[in-house]
Amino acid sequence: MADEITALLLSAALIATALTALLAKKVSTSLIALFYTSIVLGIAFTVYGDALIGLLTMVTFAGAVSVLLLAVILITGESKLDIGAKWLALGLAALTTVVGVASFSDLFTGGSTSSVSDLSLNVLSFTWQSRPWDLLILVVVFSGAMVGVVHLLGAEQ
């Protein structure tokens, strides 16, 4: 029963933040809601036993949202972040904090989530347990993407 309530809470938070990100009029409000979406998604992965995937999600999409924010500031010339409705930002922050504290409490109190403790002991071994072809594909995709970005941005100049 508790698992279903947790899943429902996380789903409600995900849908609410994603809808805010898609429907907000101001781009900066959308970006902040998108950041909350990535945090809630990382919390969901962590709650269901994959701390590594959760942290990877948070770190990767925090970087993506930061770059998007820089691009928006460069394009629109917004000098300060106007988050729009304060109550909405406060509500989202409170919801994320409550769910985050509840989900990460096991990490600090040494809880019984066995997969989390196993992964934290063997973080470096993750590289060797992924299939080598996956890593090669990732390197090729990332190299291609970075070369494409450099070429696109350099061609204009």
Add this chain to the structure above:
Amino acid sequence: MVADQTILFATGTALLFLGIAAIAISRNLVKTMMAFQVAVFGANLSLFSSGLSLQLECSTSGLCIGDTFVVLSILVGAAVEAVGLAIVVLVYRHYGTLDPSKVRRLKR
């Protein structure tokens, strides 16, 4: 009672279709990139919940095949996001607008 994996899978599918619909109707290229990110979130959550519910093969350290798919999806999504954002910046520099309907180079 509906299982929690089913709830997560339904949420992931809803996010995926929400993102695709927003990509289709968006009139701002930056919003399109955000909608793409929401669709990636939905795909990741669907892959993850599928791996949970199907009990796919896991290694000795607890890393399952479903997790490998999620890692692939996250990194490929980040790469696509970087390229898309570079294209958005170039389009704005060249056309002075972010409205895709006003970018007519590829239209007849």
